[in-house]
Amino acid sequence: MTLAEQVLQAARARGVMLATAESCTGGLVCAALTEIPGASDVIDRGFVTYSYAAKTELLGVPEAMLRAHGAVSAPVARAMAEGALARSRARVAVAVTGVAGPGASEAKPEGLVHFAAASARGTLHLRREFGPLGRARVRAASVDQALRLILQALEELRGP
Secondary structure (H helix, E strand, C coil): CCHHHHHHHHHHHHCCCEEEEECCCCCHHHHHHHCCCCHHHCEEEEEECCCHHHHHHHHCCCHHHHHHHCCCCHHHHHHHHHHHHHCCCCCEEEEEEECCCCCCCCCCCCCEEEEEEEECCEEEEEEEECCCCCHHHHHHHHHHHHHHHHHHHHHHHHCC
């Protein structure tokens, strides 16, 4: 069973709809999930919010937060996940924002990606530095990490 299939199975077992909010992955997390037949019973929607304007307009990420921290940051990843949760019928939402490359800076190197998963239990955050693997490999690693984070959030929903 693939990781995406595990996510769908876990969401089904809990009766939970999912949403994605993606920047550097450009919709690849949602695509990995919807590639599987029958995914529509647990996938509510995916937001591809590559620009600052999209993050603000579609997810409600405050402009001041984007100016203060930049899109590739923990606060923005959290706000993206929470915004996707608030603007969907999902009970778990995952967000991905990072530098797939090129275009890195010293403060935000190529391969730096922030992830967040929001649910009624709160918001999980994860910072990963994949390194300068190249755009395609950073994006692929990000999809894998985002799916794992969704599984973690779904597991936490099971608890007391």
